[in-house]
Amino acid sequence: MDTNEIKSRLMRFGSDVKDSAGKLTRSAVDSSRKMGEKVRVQNQIRKAEAKLKDTYLAIGQKYEELYGTKGDPEFSQYMADIADARAQIAASRAELASLDTASVCPSCNKYVMENQKFCPHCGTKIIRNAPIDAEIMTPDDTETQD
Numbered sequence: 001m002d003t004n005e006i007k008s009r010l011m012r013f014g015s016d017v018k019d020s021a022g023k024l025t026r027s028a029v030d031s032s033r034k035m036g037e038k039v040r041v042q043n044q045i046r047k048a049e050a051k052l053k054d055t056y057l058a059i060g061q062k063y064e065e066l067y068g069t070k071g072d073p074e075f076s077q078y079m080a081d082i083a084d085a086r087a088q089i090a091a092s093r094a095e096l097a098s099l100d101t102a103s104v105c106p107s108c109n110k111y112v113m114e115n116q117k118f119c120p121h122c123g124t125k126i127i128r129n130a131p132i133d134a135e136i137m138t139p140d141d142t143e144t145q146d
Helices: 003-070 073-099 139-145
Strands: 102-104 111-113
Touching: 003 073, 073 102, 073 111
Parallel strands: none
Antiparallel strands: 102 111
16 A cells, blocks of 8 residues: 555545534534423423413412302312311411410411511511410401401
8 A cells, every 4th residue: 555545545534534523513513402492392381381370370269269168069179178278277387386486467377476566477466465366267257357
């Protein structure tokens, strides 16, 4: 094999390596671009799903606010579940407050430390002599108080 043939083979080898590297680079760039697009579309889907979930939540809250237990009997179990969850939250907040030597505001059901005379959240005056009932009012309760 003479030097010209070796040079020629080396040149073709170099050219082949350059072509292969170019193809790999283009492939990597295309894959990266495709991955970026997939992430963008997945983010759009997540945002739309979150908006849908928030909208369903708002509808449910509005329904409960407007109709409470007087609504469609088909929703009665949901309303009972809401009342049970609220009662559990109120009881747990009261228990937690007693562990912190705090009480629960009768208006907003938030913590009020024992040295505070007014609720820092809603401004309600806190009376310490009487035990504080941490019950959460339902829309039905507010109608009867007016």
